Amino acid sequence: MESTRVSPAAARLLADAATLSRELPELKGLIESVAPLLAARAELLETLPGWQGPLPQVEEPHFCQGNYLLAESGFQALAPLLPLAAQRLLPAMTTAFPGLAGELDTLQRGLTEGALPFADLEALALDEEDIRLAGVSPEVLRFVAWQLVKPLLERQAQDLASLIRHLPWTQATCPICGGGPDFSRLLRPKDNAEFITAHGGARHLRCATCAAEWKYKRISCPACGNEEPSTLTVLRNEARPGDRVDACDVCKAYLLCLDASEMIDIPDTSIAMLTMLPLELRARQAGYTPMALQPWELEEPAC
Template sequence: METIEVTLARELGMNPALEPLAAAFGPLLISRDLRRQAAPGWRGTPPELEPEAFSSGRPLLPEGGFQRPDADLCSALKDLVPLLRASLPGLDRELAALEDAVALGSLTPEVLWAAAFGRDASVAGIAPELLSFVAAETVRPFLERQAEDLAALISGLPWQGNVCPLCGGAPHMSVLRKPEGNEAFITAHGGKRFLRCSCCATEWAHKRVSCPSCGCEEPDELVVLRDPERPFERADCCTRCKGFLLCLDSAELVAVPHPDAAALVMAPLEARAIARKFRPLAGHIWSGLMA
């Protein structure tokens, strides 16, 4: 699989129109990946897997079950905000106020963690939407790193749910990957479908022809949006529940893009789906611009 940098450089060479999006969000994706690599993983005893509950659709972690790295959160935010100010200059004043809140101690790890998960959290002078956005981007590398450590606990176990088997997060894209042997969910000229968690980046297998939101499998109600010149990218849309999910078909690709970079490159396709009144099952960091 390519790095985020390689995928974005290649795509920009073929489509310079992506430059504004790549300039704004490419550095954030690269930074997130580096921060994930440097983040502490799961500390102490891992959570206990309850096989019966898991097989009935209960994720490994309860809601809010990730470990909160209090000692690292505020320093991570301090490192992230300058990058956000450079990438998103239109938010410079608000981000400066957020930096001040950290310095004054009004933006605590507890508030940051709550905002990242959409719970009630507020800081004077900072819009709730901005606080939630920045908090989620601050926290996410820690979640991804902990998820990597916990993945072995559920590896190979059957999971039929439409949410992440590790944390219960909704998917925000899917990837078709080249099969290894005679696996289920495979068609003659495709790959196995994996959904990717919008919260911790865990991936899990799911039926190829099925809406991950409502389970619809009726061909007449499942719509595919794509650019004929890029057949390996599409938006899988459901007219029954009006949900959609971006999909990268990497099964026949020689150079496999990084999923996060591939999703950014598919932002125009995401905008098309939203314009047709479909809604993403979960958003990406740029999705607010598409509404």
């Protein structure tokens, strides 16, 4: 029997998931149900075409003044690739979210029979139109639309990242698409001297829209810009010192953070986010609101 081939990115993600399931038995069910969906996304990303045609021109003075790369043009059309995304991801979503199986089946039929055009799905995901489909709640429809569209945005962003990698960017929003962050990491700089000088890893924010990463000042709230240390709270998990939540007492927003400055093997970001669910619950119980939602959440974020 021929074995199913798994891409390197998906294989690494599944390996990280297996490791963390053993380390966190209380989250094993969640990790094992969502990991195949995340692996399917990783597989899809590796097979998608990226930006089509010439890359956009970067006007460096304009960009360095805080104007993100796609401010004028936006991403390229996504609808032509959405059938592929639906084919790869909808079965994995049904497995990950069995409670939504009926609505996902109805949505699949709507796409197959043309009741829900893929162009409408793109417009819904990008908040350009309010689309409805009988038998599927608006929340689930928007959730699925976003899950299908997001990998396509990420793939285009991968090609665009090289255009701005060495340009200064000081904003709390994404230098490629202008989106806000959903995660951050503290990473050890490649230059050890810089690491010693910084007394800790450099902070990198990850875009909730296109997954691009960029450096950002460490002592600051990305949601409101607050830089007063006494009003910036860090929630930690004593059993997992790399996991933390950075919260702001001024705007009451929080952001998940992985302190990977001392890690040799850094887990996949999507899996790392899953393991921070207990910290998220603590943050919410303390009155903080997420800056962006995770894939298993359907309510409105803070910003």
